[in-house]
Amino acid sequence: MDPLMATALVLLAAAPADKSVELARDGKARATLVVAEEAIAAEKTAATELAAYLKKVTGAEFTIQGRPGPGTNILLGRSREVERRLPRLDWRALGSDGIVIRTVGDDLVLSGGRPRGTLYAVYTFLQDVVGCRWYASDAEEVIPNQPTLVVPRQEVVYRPPFDYRHHYTAALTDPRFCVKLRQNGREFMEAIPEAYGGDVRFGSAHTLLRQFLKADDHFQAHPEWYAYDKEKKERTPKAVCLTEPGAHAQVTQEVLAYLKRHPDTRILSVSCDDTNAACQCERCVTVRQREGSESGPLLMLVNAVAERVEKEHPDVLISTLAYWHTDRPPATLKPRRNVLIHLGVLDRNHKHAIPDVPHFSRYLKRWGELTPHVYIWDYDAHFGNFIQPHPNHTVLAKSLRFYRDQKVSGVFVQGSWGETGEFMHLRAWLSAQLMWNPDQDERALMTEFLNGYYGAAGPHLLAYLDLISNAVNRQPTTWLGVYDGETSHWLTLEDLNAATRLFEKAEAAVAGNDTLTYRVRRARFGIDTVWVQRYRELRRTARAEGRTFLGPEDPYAALERIAANEFKTDTFREWGPFSEYVARLRTSLPPREGSTPPECDRLKPYEWEDLQETALVVSPNRDHGSVVDDPAASNGKALKLVGGGQELEARLELPAHLEGRWRVYVVARAQPKGEQPAGIALGIYNPRELCRLIGEFSPAEAGHYRTFDLGVRRLTPGAKIWVQPSGAGSFGEVEATWIDRVFLIAAE
Ligand SMILES: [Zn+2]
Incomplete structure (x- = not known):
């Protein structure tokens, strides 16, 4: 959406003479909730959710009825009553998720685009105006106690810049928790029920060979549909020959069959497998050279599919991945108007935001010139080790503002899994808040989360995050990867000593509170593992340089504490069980086999x-x-x-x-x-x-x-x-x- 549009909507909606409204006094309801009979399911859920939370906040019982009564009404959903009160509102501009929070005379309107706007208006109202907080799915919600609740004049009309918002992580598996954070994307995840507004999907990824044009089905009969290997002088099923008309026809046929079986599909991915394998036939090589990128051959296939799909399914977008060897935009070809480009911003130093990564900022700008349908696939974890310190906590905010400015319409951020992903709940909450509104101050949000989720330990954890962020930025060239590399090239003995001191202060600050202590200890787990993994090197440095060593006295005991898996995590990396991590740590600290001399x-x-x-x-x-x-x-x-x-x-x-x-x-x-x-x-x-x-x-x-x-x-x-x-x-x-x-x- 045009960044100016949100402002324009606010101006349009602003009206004089609206004043503050009293919702409750001394634990007694002073307003009635109104939701029309013909409201959609998500709008009715919005009303029951609002009544439930207002009761928690004020202690009062709020009734929900179909029509406005005397006194103050809270009008929910897009009813005729609401439209009558907001005659100049541009409902179409709200899209499916845009919200309206408006005081109109004595009444309060909580409404929005369908299907999710009203529900998001309620949660936004509860968060921003009433002061409720949902920091993490494993934490108590924060509910202020206000028997008397007076709401100042409201004039919010807002549509989030991204139509698809999804931080993909174990911290956000609970669909109803995601709704509160206004996350609507659920690719690869459990669906959000229709009563909670449903969700948005981008039709998977890496579908060629895995879903469409499977080699098992066709390679024997049609080797020409698959990649030519110049060295072996034969066709191999490791990639598709993207310029082969027969392959185009077969993928098209399979895509149409899929759409027939899944008529609710709005976006469907036709994209290369997760490799950079490419066909070396003369035709593919010619197109690749002309276009300067494998995105050229890919678009030939994707455009052919999209052209045929459009005839039967004009509302369906065919998405494809601009990722790895297809991330660079082609020199002359253009995506068809019903093609969505999903740009994966993987190959970079992950301590930098996208505006500071020249090739990706250039690619994104160019893709944006070629099509209005651009999604981003970003990365917010170390996929080789979700546990280890990975100081990119504030990078995403700057990237999101850039995505918004480049008119990106969907953002998928791949985060960590398992129970011990590094500051996983912070990342999820921060990301969700910023995807909703990237103009918020990420430092203020981070501080708020740390104080909210870790209590009195918050300031020490903020100092810790600053410490590791400074460590990785000490040298401009220090590389922060997301698949390989541990911490020895940027995190020094002194950093680890300082980090350990901060965690000791953090634990002391919440001593006596088991829940907060557990959270602080879990946050510390990354540093605990670094001490064990790099034990000998750090000991040696301390000994050689006469420095303090604040790591564990007994590394074997420390290793056994890690192996005991106190936080019950099932994984530590993409596709790797936690036991594999313990085995890896053991190799860095082999057990004593023999008796002690x-x-x-x-x-x-x-x-x-x-x-x-x-x-x-x-x-x-x-x-x-x-x-x-x-x-x-x-x-x-x-x-x-x-x-x-x-x-x-x-x-x-x-x-x-x-x-x-x-x-x-x-x-x-x-x-x-x-x-x-x-x-x-x-x-x-x-x-x-x-x-x-x-x-x-x-x-x-x-x-x-x-x-x-x-x-x-x-x-x-x-x-x-x-x-x-x-x-x-x-x-x-x-x-x-x-x-x-x-x-x-x-x-x-
Ligand atoms: Zn080819």
């Missing part, structure tokens, strides 16, 4: 490192050694080197995260072949220093492991700790050499 008895877990036999490799090749069961070994297993060849060696290459000063120990034993003692040689090949030690085992000693102390060493990346059987000097022949473990004790 006496040298480490009094040490804290992070003060020593255990490298068991599997960390060693055998050279010259594996035939000379293998891991075997050995009851004498610390974990029941050891690496056994057979014989005493001169080049035989077991070697441990220092993992990068263990760089630093360590006292190095090797636990090993040797078995002589005859009566002469067997020799063993151990050492460190450290690029800057060498160290070598010799030991001997008599036949009587062969069954017992010995701990060799290789001294304090500054181990640099690439350092190798090695063990060899030794036949040199006075030693006899070696039957076998066993290595139980290498362990390192941190040296200050």
Whole structure:
């Protein structure tokens, strides 16, 4: 909608002589709710919802009747009574969701476009005028206590800029909660019942190959409908040949059949699969080169389908994804008038809003010139890890204002799933408020939510969000991805220490309140996981630089607390169960397998490192050694080197995260072949220093492991700790050499 139109509507609707109206006094109703018999279901729901909430606020019983009575009336819906009171109102301009909140004489009008406007007028009135709040589906609603309720003069006529508004996240699965936030989009989600205004859908995504022109159905008979692979010189079903007339005809036929089966469809997607695979036939290549984008071949197919659909279904839009290899607009082709472009703004640094991303702002402007039907598919989570800190909380506001200015008509924002999505409820609420009206101050909204949902912890959490936002923006080039990358390239030990202090303050601020404590702890979960995931690196930094370390004292205990899944989340990333995340964390902090060596008895877990036999490799090749069961070994297993060849060696290459000063120990034993003692040689090949030690085992000693102390060493990346059987000097022949473990004790 024209951004000026909302203003124009307000001016048009403004009328003199309207005054404040009293709805209740001392817990007694002073107004009657009026909804016409012939009102639609959602308008009747609006009346019962208003009566229920006014009762909660004032304590008064409000009656609902079909016609206005004496005294003050609250007129709901688009009835003749309402039209008579607002004779100059342009109802068409309200669309399906626009609202009217007007005092007219002694009465209050809560109305709007059909089907959802009246219901949204009621919730907007309750939120903005009465002071009710619905912060999250897992939180108590905020209801002010006002036995006397006087409403100042109202003159709101407003239509939200986006016809489709949908923040797709686990925080917004409850359809009735979404209605209160005026979210009408429900693609991929449970429907909003008609009595609550119904919902809007954009007809799915990635439908080619998955829904239309399935390879299983057609590839054998019509390989020419599918992508040509230039290297293999054959057709493959990994993509559609988008310029093939036969493929156009078949997709058209399948789309028409779908529309016949689903006559309520208003938008239907014909879009590429979730890959950048493309046909390399001569015709596709020619179109692609001419248009400078795969959107060229795609539009040839989509326009062909849309042209045929229009004849039978003039109200249906065929949507397609401008995403990945089709995001750039074509040079000469144009979408047909009944084609909707759904632009996915994925490939970018997600700490920047779209106006600060040159290629996407250019693409969006150009698409907007080519068609009035543009939707956006934006991203508000880290899809590789919903839990980890992902500081883009305020980016969406700026993007939404830009979308509005570019006349985008629908916004789908993909958020996080599971119970522990990072600040998931904040994101959902903020996004919903801004999709309704992007001109609101996102900082003020965020502050309000944090104080409302986290109580006295709110200011500390705001400080935390500022902290991580500043951290990611410290370097202009720092990349904030949404599929890969963890936090080590932007979140420092000092940031984590500061974050931990803030969460401690936040928890202290709500101590004694179990609900708020639970929410604060859940908000902290992201930082808790970072401490465990990056434990060794952070410990090492703290030790090397003499800094404070506010991470957990015992990382293994911290890992088990995470594994216990206190917040009962089922997932941590797109298509990944939480158990997978725990397994990933375990690899960053391998469990202690063997018994604790006496040298480490009094040490804290992070003060020593255990490298068991599997960390060693055998050279010259594996035939000379293998891991075997050995009851004498610390974990029941050891690496056994057979014989005493001169080049035989077991070697441990220092993992990068263990760089630093360590006292190095090797636990090993040797078995002589005859009566002469067997020799063993151990050492460190450290690029800057060498160290070598010799030991001997008599036949009587062969069954017992010995701990060799290789001294304090500054181990640099690439350092190798090695063990060899030794036949040199006075030693006899070696039957076998066993290595139980290498362990390192941190040296200050
Ligand atoms: Zn082709």
